[in-house]
Amino acid sequence: MSTTADVHASNQPARIAVIGSGPAGIYASDLLVKSELDVQIDLFEKMPAPFGLIRYGVAPDHPRIKGIVKSLHNVMEKNEIRFLGNIEVGRDITVDEMHEYYDAIIFATGATQDKAMGLPGEELDGSFGSAEFVGFYDGNPNFKREWDLSAESVAVIGVGNVSLDVSRILAKTADELLVTEIPDNVYQSLKDNKAKEVHVFGRRGPAQAKYTPKELKELDESPTIEVIVAPEDIDYDAASEAARRESKSVDLVCQTLESYAMREPGDAPHKIYIHFFESPTEIVGEDGKVVGIRTERTQLDGNGNVTGTGEFTDWPVQAVYRAIGYHPQHVDGVPFDEKKSVIPNDGGHVIDSSTGESIPGLYATGWIKRGPIGLIGNTKSDAKDTTTMLIEDYVSGKLTAADKRDPEAIVNLLESRNVAMTTWEGWGRLDAAERAAGEEFERERVKIVEWEDMIRHAGPQA
Template sequence: MSRPLRVAVIGAGPAGIYASDLLIKSDVEVLVDLYERMPAPFGLIRYGVAPDHPRIKGIVKSLHNVLDKEEIRLLGNINVGEDVTVDELREFYDAIVFSTGATGDRDLDIPGSELPEHHGAGEFVGFYDGNPDFKRGWDLTAEQVAVVGVGNVALDISRVLAKTADELHVTEIPDNVYEHLGKNAAREIHIFGRRGPAQAKFTPLELKELDHSPTIEVIVDPEDIDYDEASEQARRDSKSQDLVCQTLEGYAIREPKGAPHKLFIHFFESPVEIIGEDGHVVGFKTERTELTGDGDVRGTGKFTTWPVQAVYRAVGYRSDAVNDVPFDAQRAVIPNDGGHVLDPDSGEIIPGLYATGWIKRGPVGLIGNTKSDAKETTEMLLNDWKAGDLKPAEKPELDAVLEFLNSRDIAVTTWDGWHRLDAAERALGEAEGRERKKIVEWDDMVAHAGPQD
């Protein structure tokens, strides 16, 4: 076929952007339309990472370099599956890649989970990152807080809860977040992990930086530093895991530094119940566990109730289904064979549909995993195109899909529009001596990034 391969990538976070980049760098001529439900691109990088992460700027720069390429067209403020159907898009594209990520929270299925002060980490992240899908206010009256989970998201939300509002004001947080954090009463944050230090999912730098704030004292009980044979092997197999253990050991043996906010990291404590009184959280009950020799743990029958007034679960994100696309509700992924979307009943490949990123494999791994995911998926897609296994689009012309979207009266946001929104946020930040201040309201973002009169 003499024309370029036309691909729609659904989701403009890192997974979708990496897939787009690999497609246009291939030995096939490809033109990509990158769809995004939000008015702005970058997905988890914009709305899922704590604002005090300076290294994220480098990732955004690399994503910018991809989206600056003329073979990729950003089409934002479009909810695929609702504003337009997947079948409608197939009229304009030879292939569709789903990279819709994960923003929901997995459940913590213990008694008391229904209490109002029990929150998913994603909800809180959405609040402090200015995601327009989430509420603008947050109850921060709890003086003692439990955080369940021993991954980087648990560290992020714990650090935000433990820092002062003024420490975070230098970042891009919007005014409503700064105002609420200024009323934060938290003085003790308790992070709980069911297993030991060698099974923690922290990255070494994240864990080490946790203690950089002068307002935060990280505390680890020396009794929680314990390893079995499998744990020792895990340290030998992974330099990163060994560094995590070394950092935790350092926290356990050092002298107190006297910071006002105490951040406790507890291991070998398995969640049992969120304790309520008069409809509100008053405690968090755990069972002490012990290692079994293979890196797993068993309960000891010893229980502790920790006085807390709020509980945050950081036990994993959860992807949402896209209308009319197969979805494994138990695993919260699109069924796939490493790239092709599969019919859940027959197990057969659905031609022309692909998945990459967290919607493909679940919310695990770092940026490197996302890149390898994209490579696997795009190679399958390109091989299918070369083999003639894809049904050619009926209307592959670039303007055809734009005419269709205009007929739906969708205020499409674009890459040029993102530059306008970016400039507006930078101007707001500059007025306060900051690099950027996020614009939060959906309509305000569309006003900058959407169609111009």
């Protein structure tokens, strides 16, 4: 049995699989290509199209963030990287089988499922996870095609960027969003949106909000939306003031929230109320449907945390969106820490939960490594740490070399299992079809939603 040091000495390229073609997986692939190693990378994706969170997790009215796709596209064009889509590791091929074809495997599978709150009434009709709604408006084929938008008053739980996206999409008119890449089914649903008020709830104060300054400021740029913050919700304790001094970002968020609280009410038809110091305690139902949300007023304790005051308020709403974080999907054959929502790791190596030892040849990066928090900059640093460990292990011979080194061997295996693989060339065809569909309406693209339609353009029968 040969080691990777033997392969390295023989000048054969390192065979590496990266699972997940979102930013985390692509950044890791890019760093490996730029390293001193000669590499062949297969970038696996369970969706038919690449780009993960950027395609299916970013609100369609964020073209600045969507622009990241251009840099990711340039990485994917590199000869050392091969895209293999519509393949689910754990279903179409096991992790154990992959060891036969790859010297190392990096998991960059992200997080796409909603984290449960455990709140009474969470199961009611009209109670939604933000991931469900994001999947709907971003045209993810795994999610429903129609959405009940009959609620005139809506609650959003959480004070992070996802809650901003959800609130903004609920408050904007369908025609404002028509210039984006939203599919026609999303536009048709949004045309029937009855929401007039969106109430956003955070249990702590302005200094503890997880917004980024630019996204918070952009919330108020639509002529149809007015953002309202109650002056009494602008409050800071010693720890909050210290957080403002230590972080320019925190201070800018607080300044923006203060400006919302100080201005006179306007006449925009849609209102977004951001409520601080209100901790949701129950989603109130009647006949199985949401009719309200109950919150307990909180107060700062001096350390940036809060305690309950015993004062409760019932807010009449007909829908509740829970934007409190995402939960990754477990990959069969890989350890998973349910409590932390990550693959156990030491900063890069996957750790066997039972022994505490690293599993040779398995690595993690991105949200599946650190949890579903942080921005693109965090994802890049994650990838750097992980790939540095992988390269050191490879060169030192700590890894067992794959036996089946022919790049076509894995393709032949998957084809023998009738897996309808999509390719980078296929993505080019799908991309062109979406852009052509948008030309008729003077839009950049109209996203193709149905899974089989995506395969028809990007798969082997195209």
